[in-house]
Amino acid sequence: IVVAAWLASRAARAALSRASRLDQAQQLLFSKLISLAVWLIAVLIGIDILGIDLTALTVFSGAFGLAIGFGLQKTFGNLIAGIILLMDRSIKPGDVIAIADQTGKETFGQIRKIGIRAVSITTRDQREYLIPNENLMTNMVENWSYSSRNVRVQVEVGIAYGSDIALAERLMLEAAKSAKRVLESPSPAVWLKAFGDSSVNFTIHCWIADPEQGVGNVRSDVLKTLWRLFKENGIEI
Numbered sequence: 547i548v549v550a551a552w553l554a555s556r557a558a559r560a561a562l563s564r565a566s567r568l569d570q571a572q573q574l575l576f577s578k579l580i581s582l583a584v585w586l587i588a589v590l591i592g593i594d595i596l597g598i599d600l601t602a603l604t605v606f607s608g609a610f611g612l613a614i615g616f617g618l619q620k621t622f623g624n625l626i627a628g629i630i631l632l633m634d635r636s637i638k639p640g641d642v643i644a645i646a647d648q649t650g651k652e653t654f655g656q657i658r659k660i661g662i663r664a665v666s667i668t669t670r671d672q673r674e675y676l677i678p679n680e681n682l683m684t685n686m687v688e689n690w691s692y693s694s695r696n697v698r699v700q701v702e703v704g705i706a707y708g709s710d711i712a713l714a715e716r717l718m719l720e721a722a723k724s725a726k727r728v729l730e731s732p733s734p735a736v737w738l739k740a741f742g743d744s745s746v747n748f749t750i751h752c753w754i755a756d757p758e759q760g761v762g763n764v765r766s767d768v769l770k771t772l773w774r775l776f777k778e779n780g781i782e783i
Contacts, residue, residue: 547592548588555584558580558581562580624662628661628665631683639660640657641690642690642758643667646686655670660679664677664679670760690757695757706781706782713781714776715748718736721750722734724771725764727754734752736751
């Protein structure tokens with residue numbers, strides 16, 4: 547029966563993976579539900595075949611169930627939380643999210659797997675974090691790809707007061723458009739942010755569609771190109 551249940555679960559996962567109408571989150575949800583149902587039926591059939599009379603264990607079943615409930619409370623909580631997350635599709639494998647822990651430290655990465663107990667998140671430095679499903683239910687989660695994968699990247703730039711502002715803005719736009727990952731639509735924009743103590747401060751706004759590749763390298767590309775353009779055109783930083 548155990549072998550049959552394992553084969554049935556595996557066959558169900560294979561069938562769901564071929565279902566073109568279901569996205570990855572729906573496939574994972576139905577796979578978990580079918581696996582739970584298959585193993586529940588297998589346990590019931592096994593008990594029946596072994597001839598175990600559950601009525602004789604009624605006195606102990608309440609205490610045993612209570613002990614299991616307290617001991618596995620977090621495990622069942624994480625299981626239900628994972629199913630709820632998949633049902634409302636708030637997060638799914640492939641999403642890029644940022645979540646803060648109790649100390650305020652923010653973890654940013656891409657969801658690789660939603661398991662029974664935890665969600666696997668891989669960061670840009672290839673560190674893998676296992677975050678309990680309940681944490682994603684109770685804490686605020688910033689999902690960069692929930693309704694759209696487009697993410698706005700902001701690049702701060704300050705130029706000297708004697709510089710040509712109109713020329714500097716054109717060069718900033720040119721530097722943003724030259725970055726490989728920056729989208730043409732929405733197009734980059736340059737905003738004058740403030741008059742600082744020793745510089746005129748601007749913010750370059752540009753959009754990317756692959757946040758899982760990180761945003762720091764986009765800022766670096768824009769700033770390196772802008773450094774060259776400013777030197778060539780006499781704009782002082």
